[in-house]
Amino acid sequence: MSTYSFLNDYTEGAHPRILEALTQLNLVQQQAYGNDDYSTHAKALIKEKIENKDAAIFFVTGGTQANLIIISSALRPHESIISSTLGHITTHETGAIEATGHKINTIEKDNGKLTKEDIIPVMIAHDFGPHVVKPRMIYISNSTEIGTIYTKSELKELYEYAHENDLYLFMDGARMGSGLSAPNSDMTLADIARYTDVFTIGGTKNGALLGEAIVIVNDDLKSDFSFHLKQKGAMLSKGRLLGIQFQELFKDNLYFDLAMHANKMARKIADAITAKNYKFLVHSTTNQLFPILPNDLIEKLEENFIFYRWKKINETHTALRMVTSWATQEAEVDRFIKQLTPN
Amino acid sequence: MSTYSFLNDYTEGAHPRILEALTQLNLVQQQAYGNDDYSTHAKALIKEKIENKDAAIFFVTGGTQANLIIISSALRPHESIISSTLGHITTHETGAIEATGHKINTIEKDNGKLTKEDIIPVMIAHDFGPHVVKPRMIYISNSTEIGTIYTKSELKELYEYAHENDLYLFMDGARMGSGLSAPNSDMTLADIARYTDVFTIGGTKNGALLGEAIVIVNDDLKSDFSFHLKQKGAMLSKGRLLGIQFQELFKDNLYFDLAMHANKMARKIADAITAKNYKFLVHSTTNQLFPILPNDLIEKLEENFIFYRWKKINETHTALRMVTSWATQEAEVDRFIKQLTPN
Amino acid sequence: MSTYSFLNDYTEGAHPRILEALTQLNLVQQQAYGNDDYSTHAKALIKEKIENKDAAIFFVTGGTQANLIIISSALRPHESIISSTLGHITTHETGAIEATGHKINTIEKDNGKLTKEDIIPVMIAHDFGPHVVKPRMIYISNSTEIGTIYTKSELKELYEYAHENDLYLFMDGARMGSGLSAPNSDMTLADIARYTDVFTIGGTKNGALLGEAIVIVNDDLKSDFSFHLKQKGAMLSKGRLLGIQFQELFKDNLYFDLAMHANKMARKIADAITAKNYKFLVHSTTNQLFPILPNDLIEKLEENFIFYRWKKINETHTALRMVTSWATQEAEVDRFIKQLTPN
């Protein structure tokens, strides 16, 4: 019996239905660059889901690519984006945003979520242009980089503040599936489209081989967007590869079914950990867990499982990051739970 | 009977063996970010093919992406790249190279190929720094954007000149398969690795769903290369998608078999066109043809076939661009040839 | 008797009146960053001259700085600027524009001037976005880099074409004084303001220690401009240095008086050269001359004068570039003319 990985949500390939669709449609000749029938259909399906016929939708291969194109196409050179210090763009994209010329104004937040109250001091601190950058966009994630989620009222308040202050609101949805499928989530994709200016729907971490949908709701951000895709190397000549996948994910409820499986597997692990009276670094209801376990138990678990040692808590305890996905096998979850007791 | 497309070499999906491999390996857990077993194996296969164990190899999703990362990682801000005006980076990448901060010094050449004699005047014109950029890299393509190819002696001469003048030589191999498989080509992949500093091997136009291999031969260009992949949004979390494809293409002769099919189909069309006494804009032995046909014949052909009207020649004739690929069906080629006679 | 330089128009310091003004106002406390009284007054003087009270005016230290800020603040990342191959931004600014991310679309023109007929093919060639950049601004110079000038009807036609095609028209006026003071010029600064969207008025080459005025006429280009000055390192803390100089140049006719002197000195040289039956590479009525002289005469002249060997014409003749300025001494011009006969 070999080790099983809970390291992340991109350890396997794609949901079998996606490979079947790719195979079935493989030799049909199609237009290039995202103008294929499948991409068109996938966009229509998503527009229906978000209840917005006027959204502009584009498919790209990954999250960093989506983020850097959305931000650099929206901002003028002197404008900046506000993010939590935990924000993926801030910490884990090798300076991708700065490489397009823009500063990120960071805010420290333990739960990774931004509120109006967090933004106000940043705006005040930048109220003496032209000597400072001009914040013009807010970056948030749902679920966040540490598994937390926004409620509808939280998002609405942030969106309204943003619009009163000439700020765009951009939600990174690399884990949108898991976020919206969380038991305590009170939002739908249509709500996201209502209370953001632009957002992404992550495919890579939720059943696709690769792919993120960029959904632009605010008209100001739509103009010439495809030029930016091309310039940044994100326009696939075989755009069908992305169209077919999103068509498959959204032609029924597959996208959310897969996310719910991931959340369910995480919940099972979390409940078992809680039952053993272990704590968590942060309360997550999505597919990322941050349990704090004794080091000797961790060492024992590492004989059979792979996960990430996130943060040293003290001499005897460490917080882990464990991630489940659409592909997580319940038998492995059960095996993990069984081994949760120290020897 | 519907229209059949000779518009480009990315109108279909992938060679069936690739989809089969993706399906078969789909649920094996693998490391992310290109550290999967398949990518490792694919790199080993390519290193063998190019007879260079020390090359650094990376897989990315597309040609523009490969080009902008190779160039921006190699050049300092004041350095430029020399290209033909036909070079893909010059004309068809929406300013992707300039967007990373670098000027392209262009040279007009009807055949799309650069020689030492073409480069010398550019170097002389830039011999009064710091008031001008400093050329530091030469960009060539094989086959070129108009289907021509380099011979070994041409490439060697250019490479030697480049190295005597502190210039890197970068070959864009988006159509490397077709280029090296041309009947009049006298080079192998190992020759390419010998006489360039960095080159790409195109998968997208030769049987893959997507994917280009970046092969770095010159040690100077290897350092920290993966940081640039990540920063530009080119590092797939499921790098396996690219690894599996290149493993399949290079585990036997599939890559070149597919290219030879494309070339063979192009040759068949070219021979038929020549037999009718029509001319070509440029002599191509690869999978891109530029026949000059009478407008009324073109209109007739357009009822059943799709191709690109490349350039108006005179009031009665137009040069077309026709492209064949690994997926081109010989029956359609035959149908096209049959319709080559004006009514 | 030592050598005298006709190499360029920035070989001496500043017109004495400028140094006197700097000295006289030296210890008056003033606000920083261009908000001093002198800058405010200088702007008012220029607005009167251009007959446009709503123009936004900024002073910067040099031409490359002005160019890169104007262009990068106006264009979105996928937009490009059209220029003659002789344009200063194209050839002599070390890739400054590309370093801000923008491609320059170049047009070869012997006289350095662009017309509607030159621009049209560029626009046609870029009519298949998103695969190519989107031209959005035209760059011209007056006088041009080779001493030629625009007439009012030429400028008006270009401006009207630009506006019909969603292009901004930007005139680099590094040598605006000499250009507008040429005997065959039929324009005033007010005409320039009428038929461009943004232009500069060069101080460095016309009597100032340093300094260019950026005049923005089109409202679209005014927004947040000062942020860009700051970001690119162009906002002087002691902006008074520029304000005092432009105040002095424009409080009476000094700016044009100096330019007329430069032109008059050039004319005197040109007439003498013509009288000897020598030709010119280009017909210039401004302060730059490009005479074609026999090499032995050039060698003789070089014993006493400094100028630039611009271009080899044939084995026995070379075209020179000779430049006069506000500071050129007539006695040296006479001495030069006397030596114009080969031994």
Added chain:
Amino acid sequence: MSTYSFLNDYTEGAHPRILEALTQLNLVQQQAYGNDDYSTHAKALIKEKIENKDAAIFFVTGGTQANLIIISSALRPHESIISSTLGHITTHETGAIEATGHKINTIEKDNGKLTKEDIIPVMIAHDFGPHVVKPRMIYISNSTEIGTIYTKSELKELYEYAHENDLYLFMDGARMGSGLSAPNSDMTLADIARYTDVFTIGGTKNGALLGEAIVIVNDDLKSDFSFHLKQKGAMLSKGRLLGIQFQELFKDNLYFDLAMHANKMARKIADAITAKNYKFLVHSTTNQLFPILPNDLIEKLEENFIFYRWKKINETHTALRMVTSWATQEAEVDRFIKQLTPN
């Protein structure tokens, strides 16, 4: 009697000797672009002062310009610079560094000074490339943005740590004069040259009309530096303007005499404030003071003096920023001190 400004150290023009030198040398013909005799001589004088004949020295017009050129010429695209959150590049340059593509890794420090202990956690946090930027340079200021200074042992320790960890050390010397002239400073310019890789010597805030000297000590950072000056619009055609000023400042002890005057004036104010039992936000021995005064006293002082309200301390007290300079008149200092008592 009007208001007198302690707002900053760039409220007046230049020291009279500088204007006299500019006037005296005004009409001597000189080479352009910094190749004039005065720039050459000024560089020789500085090399002597720093006891380093091999340093590469360049003059530019301002601090932001110097910072962005030094940093962007030194770093590759994926490399970052470490700075205090108070660092001028971090907060007051409108994203100038990010606009060249580079992230700033920030460290919060109340005294604005960085130590080895501050840097270590940043390096640990960035020890998992390629998913994060690679810190490659440390930015410090002396005196800092809040008036504090480094001791020789502090600088030496930081420099040694930097070199052990492949980091360049860059000192922003916009207020180098005041910093090195502080009573508690134990360093000379030669020490700065010994324990940094590159630094600047600020002229603008210490007697010049404008101008910063960039001094590159580390050979790695010298290559092609002038190309970057040109590309960023920092190469003056009349470089003599900067050369003459630095020649005047460094041909005797003028540079430090002016700084000592500024410090002396600040000390006089500080002593008077202390005598009244008021406190300071930070202990400064240089020309920037941050006294905490009662709001009603501040209001009274504002009737006659201009200074900056830096930070609200509580409901009744505010910290000010007051700056003295080479031009500060002792009579005004005395007048200020006299008014220090609340009514």
